[in-house]
Amino acid sequence: MKVLVKVVGILIALVVCLIAFVKFAMPFAENAPDIVVDKSPERVERGRYLVEHVSMCLDCHSEKQPQYLAAPYKEGTEGMGGFTWTTESIPFGTVVAPNITPVGLGSWTDGEIIRAIRTGVTKDGDALTPIMPFHEYSHLSDSDVEDVVAFLRQMKPIENPDLQRSELKIPFSVLVNVMTAESQPQNDIDTDDPIQNGEYLSKVGGCQFCHSPFDSGKPVYDSLFAGGHEYIIPNVGVVRTANITPDKETGIGSWSKEHFIQKFKAYDSPEARMIPASENPPTVMPWMDYAGLTEDDLGDIYDYLMSSAPIKNSVTKFVPAQ
Ligand code: HEC
Ligand code: HEC
Known part of the structure; x- marks a missing residue:
């Protein structure tokens, strides 16, 4: 009986340590690339194409219009964030798309934005929910991800003062830290x-x-x-x-x-x-x-x-x- 109590006690202690480790020591963020991207008109134009039509960033990071087929985003709200997923549609909790115009990302370096897009880690090293498709974007070539940033930098800044951050439920608030991606650019x-x-x-x-x-x-x-x-x-x-x-x-x-x-x-x-x-x-x-x-x-x-x-x-x- 004593032995059993000890074994169970040790197991519980190990699980608590593991949870604490995942919660506080993770995610293991890659270093943000030390780079200032080329913002020439050609690079911005390629970035616009990727953001608007290939990787459909604005589809999530703008105000949506559910009254129309496929809920297209509303003109004039590009990148301001606010679209919200609730527990009615996802298990994680409440997830809010942030502002990715220069109002939201003004204090981020180009490299920190690249890291967020490709690995799902914020400027402060926190994990993003994989609703943001960073596992897919981890394949963006170096040149393409730089062009995306070049485009984001020159977007119209839009204030969105009421914007909340996402609130994940337990256990997702812990698990999210093991869901980040690794950059695997397809440069060739x-x-x-x-x-x-x-x-x-x-x-x-x-x-x-x-x-x-x-x-x-x-x-x-x-x-x-x-x-x-x-x-x-x-x-x-x-x-x-x-x-x-x-x-x-x-x-x-x-x-x-x-x-x-x-x-x-x-x-x-x-x-x-x-x-x-x-x-x-x-x-x-x-x-x-x-x-x-x-x-x-x-x-x-x-x-x-x-x-x-x-x-x-x-x-x-x-x-x-x-
Ligand atoms: C967010 C999820 C989502 C993404 C991303 C997405 N699709 Fe779809 N797609 C759907 C859904 C849902 C349908 C079925 C409803 C409809 O036809 O609109 C669909 C339908 C289609 C159809 C019509 C098939 C038919 O039988 O009528 C084609 C073709 C298609 N997708 C191709 C693509 C291609 C190519 C891409 C990438 C460039 C893509 N989809 C990205 C969700 C998605
Ligand atoms: C399917 C929806 C979706 C798409 C598409 C999407 N995002 Fe996101 N993005 C999100 C959500 C949701 C978050 C916040 C996740 C969280 O709070 O955990 C986010 C977070 C971010 C962040 C972190 C900002 C911050 O303040 O923490 C950046 C930067 C970002 N996205 C840029 C982009 C770019 C650039 C693209 C296109 C290449 C893109 N996103 C496409 C949903 C999306």
């Missing part, structure tokens, strides 16, 4: 090679993340693009991502390249940003952001998708709330 992509460019864009553009099925909170990359990842939209229902593998029956194997490009380009207009949500099945696919991808880049993504393994997986894309 041959962007003239459609498959390489398409694969890179589908990583840093979030397609791989959203369109893979999920298990235990993580994408199952063995079933790349098979779809079925669920999003709960409070009071609306459950939205599931489509199968975009080349399977002819349950994926997009029967789509031509022209049809694929057209599907995106159909949303490339101010009117498309105002399609009433009530008239369409709801979606979380940021169609309005991706509509600005160039036809060349969309074509490369198509070529890459068609080179991936066809997977039979029939997905019911929407189940309305009871």
